[in-house]
Amino acid sequence: MSHFDNFFKSAFTVDNVIFGFDEGDLKVLLIRRGEEPYHGKWALPGYFVYPNEDLDGAAIRVLEELTGIDNVYLEQVQSFGAVNRHPFGRVITIAYFSLIKISNFSIQPASIALQAQWHSISAVANLAFDHNKILKACFQKLKWLVRSRPLGFELLPPQFTLTELQHLYEAILETDLDKRNFRKKILSMDLLIDLNLTQEGVAHRPAKLYQFDEERYQALLSEGFNFELKESRTQHKKDKSSESAHP
Amino acid sequence: MSHFDNFFKSAFTVDNVIFGFDEGDLKVLLIRRGEEPYHGKWALPGYFVYPNEDLDGAAIRVLEELTGIDNVYLEQVQSFGAVNRHPFGRVITIAYFSLIKISNFSIQPASIALQAQWHSISAVANLAFDHNKILKACFQKLKWLVRSRPLGFELLPPQFTLTELQHLYEAILETDLDKRNFRKKILSMDLLIDLNLTQEGVAHRPAKLYQFDEERYQALLSEGFNFELKESRTQHKKDKSSESAHP
DNA sequence: CACCTTTGTGTATTTTTTACACTAAAAAAT
DNA sequence: ATTTTTTAGTGTAAAAAATACACAAAGGTG
Known part of the structure; x- marks a missing residue:
């Protein structure tokens, strides 16, 4: 044949x-x-x-x-x-x-x-x-x-700070994100568990630690929830918070 | 070896x-x-x-x-x-x-x-x-x-009506779209050329014919434009325009 | 000419996105 | 112990986008 x-x-x-x-x-x-x-x-x-x-x-x-x-x-x-x-x-x-x-x-x-x-x-x-x-x-x-799923949690240690998470997103998306808007959006998804713990041994104000809420993620997934995370359409400058620190 | x-x-x-x-x-x-x-x-x-x-x-x-x-x-x-x-x-x-x-x-x-x-x-x-x-x-x-690119034009004849385009999107997305919102969105992308022609031989008000603007599409693509077309987050009922037709 | 069918249009409301600056907490340096 | 340094954490107002929704217009049919 x-x-x-x-x-x-x-x-x-x-x-x-x-x-x-x-x-x-x-x-x-x-x-x-x-x-x-x-x-x-x-x-x-x-x-x-x-x-x-x-x-x-x-x-x-x-x-x-x-x-x-x-x-x-x-x-x-x-x-x-x-x-x-x-x-x-x-x-x-x-x-x-x-x-x-x-x-x-x-x-x-x-x-x-x-x-x-x-x-x-x-x-x-x-x-x-x-x-x-x-x-x-x-x-x-x-x-x-990463824009359509709350990925990235896989890349972080089990307990992480919001700043770490933001840096990860910035690395993947190759862009800068606005701190306040990022936090607002991430927290509103209600996928993070506030551990009521803070970092230790850092030479500045310690950040709160969070954990990814795997259960809730699965629940939302199964009901077809849309996880999109944007903030990328318009070009915008960084939140220069620190400029007030040195007057 | x-x-x-x-x-x-x-x-x-x-x-x-x-x-x-x-x-x-x-x-x-x-x-x-x-x-x-x-x-x-x-x-x-x-x-x-x-x-x-x-x-x-x-x-x-x-x-x-x-x-x-x-x-x-x-x-x-x-x-x-x-x-x-x-x-x-x-x-x-x-x-x-x-x-x-x-x-x-x-x-x-x-x-x-x-x-x-x-x-x-x-x-x-x-x-x-x-x-x-x-x-x-x-x-x-x-x-x-189809949500992130103005696809679908490939599927239609060179000249088409907005209703045809909407039906196509509905078939692909397996959902109903609101007529007015769909038109607003599509036309605002500025990717259609109004041919100033209308359908012929249909037993109702003839629709205007449009053509896809390939050149402009290429131009927008190369500048990284986001073509997203949503209207899918909330469940919504059809625009029952016709309900007034039979009072 | 009444009538049937489909086209084409606008606005008000709600939701989402964006821009933006200062205080709080802790350690380190003086 | 006070000041300095560094990063964390927070709210609001303005702009843009998404949504819901109803009726007049155009043309063919009987």
């Missing part, structure tokens, strides 16, 4: 774009490749999909094998299938992405990777394959998603 | 979800398969990606070969790669979708398909493979996209 001529030696891979947030910086998890091609180069943690596993499953497995990270929610983003994107043959890849709290996971590269490390989004080197392109597409998707 | 064990007999396909709009109904283009598996069954127009072509190119070629339609913009949606989705072996598929004016294209199924035909979205049968799932995902994406 000539139909089967369409089955040829080819392969699929999955590549994971894992975002984290630390020190006010949006980061992505990269590995240094321990295999040809691109041996020694930085790349997204990705590998082949095996014949007996589906794509989502492969993404989860590969991430675990290459970085030691498991138990995260991975979302499919896009496929990349340029003819020569892989020097060894025809390989298309399916990109997945996820957001995780950096501090929650210890990174343990498998033998197949020389190293696994967080890199600031703003300082990502030349990656192997077409991984720069993939990263860019995933970052776009993140930016887009 | 054991690396190459990961290249095995497998295949990629592309499947196209082509939306059209006619007689107030949102439609999708299906073919009746002329090949095993699922010979004789309705399916999305899809076929294998060849070794020497990239995914976007394959989608365009396949659509042309199976339905005679070419010169349309296809957008990648998602990959589907369940292990047993294809009875002949491991095949993952990449779904593409597009919107076209039904009247602009004459459908000419190639020998590989027995038939190609528009089907109302609301009355799609059991399709081959996992194509019902794919169709559903694409419809979701359409619904989502």
Whole structure:
């Protein structure tokens, strides 16, 4: 049956774009490749999909094998299938992405990777394959998603301050937000639990700590609530609160 | 090199979800398969990606070969790669979708398909493979996209009335829109050219005809304009304009 | 010419978004 | 102990956007 001529030696891979947030910086998890091609180069943690596993499953497995990270929610983003994107043959890849709290996971590269490390989004080197392109597409998707879902909580420690949350949003959206308006909006969604605790050991007024209300989020989700968070249409200058501090 | 064990007999396909709009109904283009598996069954127009072509190119070629339609913009949606989705072996598929004016294209199924035909979205049968799932995902994406881009013009004839446009939006969003508010919003985007023509041969007041302003759309796109079109947050009843007609 | 059907229009109300500046709290420096 | 430094926390008014809603106008039909 000539139909089967369409089955040829080819392969699929999955590549994971894992975002984290630390020190006010949006980061992505990269590995240094321990295999040809691109041996020694930085790349997204990705590998082949095996014949007996589906794509989502492969993404989860590969991430675990290459970085030691498991138990995260991975979302499919896009496929990349340029003819020569892989020097060894025809390989298309399916990109997945996820957001995780950096501090929650210890990174343990498998033998197949020389190293696994967080890199600031703003300082990502030349990656192997077409991984720069993939990263860019995933970052776009993140930016887009964060406007319609209260994402980002995944990236913060369980207890966080409103300023930390705002910085995270600013990093993702690549814009400045107005402090008062941001707080008003976030608090009005009623998705944060005020822990009645404050920061300790900071050399200034300590901020209150909050926690994400997972239960309420699930409840709202199921009733089709719209989480949109905008403040991006008009250009506006920062709230220069501090200008009064030095008269 | 054991690396190459990961290249095995497998295949990629592309499947196209082509939306059209006619007689107030949102439609999708299906073919009746002329090949095993699922010979004789309705399916999305899809076929294998060849070794020497990239995914976007394959989608365009396949659509042309199976339905005679070419010169349309296809957008990648998602990959589907369940292990047993294809009875002949491991095949993952990449779904593409597009919107076209039904009247602009004459459908000419190639020998590989027995038939190609528009089907109302609301009355799609059991399709081959996992194509019902794919169709559903694409419809979701359409619904989502139409809120953030002035899509839909692709689906209408070059000259259309505001009521036709509104019906189209209602079909996609699966909701009712308020006539006056819809017009206000659409016209304020300033993307329609008033042709100073009216419908002819209708048994009621003829509507004005408009045309989509492609140039202005491109201009606004490039300056990052936000086309969002909502009116979906609160539940609201229809504008029962006609209630005064029969006092 | 009455009548049927669909088009086309405006306004008032409510909600959301935006812009903007000072006091409060704690630690550090004097 | 007082002052300085730094960040947290707060409210309001103005502008823009979204919503709800009803009737006259245009053309064909019988």
